[in-house]
Amino acid sequence: MAFKTLSSIVLLAASLRVANAALTKRVTCATGQVTAHAQCCALFPIVDDLITNLFDGGECGEETHESLRLTFHDAIGFSPTLGGGGADGSIFTFADTEVNFPANAGIDDIVDAQTPFIQKYNATLTPGDFIQLAGAVAVSNCPGAPRLQFLMGRPVAKAASPIGLVPEPQDSLDKIIQRFKEVNFSPAEIVALLASHTIAAADLVDPTIPGTPFSSTPSIFDTQFFIETQLKGTLFPGTAGNEGEVMSPLKGEIRLNSDFELSRDPRTACTFQSFAASQSRMTSAFKAAMAKMAVIGQNTNKMIDCSDVIPVPKPLVGKPHLPAGKTMRDVQPACNISPFPVLTADPGPATSVAPVPPS
Ligand code: HEM
Structure with missing residues (x-):
């Protein structure tokens, strides 16, 4: 009896080892890189x-x-009532329609820049796959960013997204929260996705100052967006009176009304604040929310995980800080369950942010 039990344990251990080996099986591509699935080799x-x-x-x-x-802008184009295919590449396939939506203003530049690549690689990647792959590779260029997931296998889009599904900075927070709820995102997940605005600039919110960033460090995936959006707004970096814009705290920095609302509203302020001084909390929440966003409207059972083709981003540069010239008195805390983290300011004269140069 004891022998029988022992041999079943040995058998079980052996089959677990086999299962484990199958799970961790790796493929070495002709180019020498290693990946979990042979189909991913073509992506390197x-x-x-x-x-x-x-x-x-x-x-x-x-x-x-x-x-x-x-x-x-591709992925959010899905609504359970109005239709749309989500992250299906329709913004490329039906660019003639979608690029002209007011909320997609300015998106034509990158659609144009990606078009030759989408055409060159269309035997390997559908436009929907290409857009999400390019996004994940893009994020890996920014020091401090998480390595995003990339799943391959989106079918070609069948139709354009309906108009009105992409949030705009002048939308009320109720409207924005409702829009994200339709695609199954919580208010905390909206804030997590907004980490993207730490590597971002606006060309058209105030067209007199294209390339004006939302944070003082738009080339680093750090938490400065969450810190600086919590500072009291004191100026318009260009002209006043633009739709969707509110005052920012720094020369050369622009603030969206939607980002301001998300930082001050009781439904989202504590999540917003929780990222201000925690790089790891921000990056893990962003990574999870991006993984979900990249497959809106898609059947993930039919997709292959090619995340290991995405480069590992460089480590973070710098520490969470107040911009030079600011003190903790400039912070407008809005979370009523915990205090804003204590930060010190960079030394030197008041920060003035340089625009992101067009390339
Ligand atoms: C409440 C939701 C959101 C609103 C209202 C919003 C609005 C905007 C606006 C108005 C701009 C400036 C466009 C221009 O004038 O050039 C912008 C830029 C940007 N947004 Fe958002 N956004 C939202 C959420 C997101 C999400 C979820 C992501 C990605 C996951 C994202 C990524 C970006 C990036 C990377 C830029 C910078 C583009 C550049 O520098 O050229 N945004 N956003």
């Missing part, structure tokens, strides 16, 4: 091409920022 040269030729050698600059924005 594409990733290299994107870094060299779309992202100027791996800069966390304008094309990187725009490629991340594009992942959102």
